[in-house]
Amino acid sequence: MPHTFDPDVTSAVLRHMNGDHTDDNLLIARAFAEPSDAAITASIMTGFDGEAGVWDVTRGDAVSELRVPWPGGPIDDRPAVRREIVALYDAACARLGVEPRPHA
Numbered sequence: 606m607p608h609t610f611d612p613d614v615t616s617a618v619l620r621h622m623n624g625d626h627t628d629d630n631l632l633i634a635r636a637f638a639e640p641s642d643a644a645i646t647a648s649i650m651t652g653f654d655g656e657a658g659v660w661d662v663t664r665g666d667a668v669s670e671l672r673v674p675w676p677g678g679p680i681d682d683r684p685a686v687r688r689e690i691v692a693l694y695d696a697a698c699a700r701l702g703v704e705p706r707p708h709a
Contacts, residue, residue: 608655608681615652618686622650629694634662636697637673655679658690 610618622630634648647663648671656679660671675689676696691708698705 607657607679610654610683610686614683614686618653618683618690619650622690629690629697630660632701632703633658633673633693633697634660634671636700637693638662638669638671653686655681658693 630648630650631645634645635643638645644664645662646665648660650658651661651670652659657672657674660673661668662671673693675685676692677685677689680686680689695705697703
């Protein structure tokens with residue numbers, strides 16, 4: 606059973622990702638969705654647990670769920686969520702041939 610995060614943690618992470626990192630959400634979806642393509646027009650992070658992040662991905666009129674495992678394996682604390690989302694972003698950039706921006 607994957608680790609479940611406190612609702613306050615989940616809410617804060619989702620608010621941050623969907624408010625400040627909409628381009629990153631789209632990049633992650635385009636890199637990890639099957640099929641991987643530029644036809645994806647929107648991606649919203651809808652949740653996460655100790656094993657993966659979850660996004661709703663839009664192609665045309667269709668929305669599907671994308672679950673992407675954390676690159677470093679299972680996690681169980683808030684700092685690891687940030688670390689793994691950054692790792693997903695970096696992996697998405699590598700897959701798509703995009704230069705990643707520096708991380709603060």
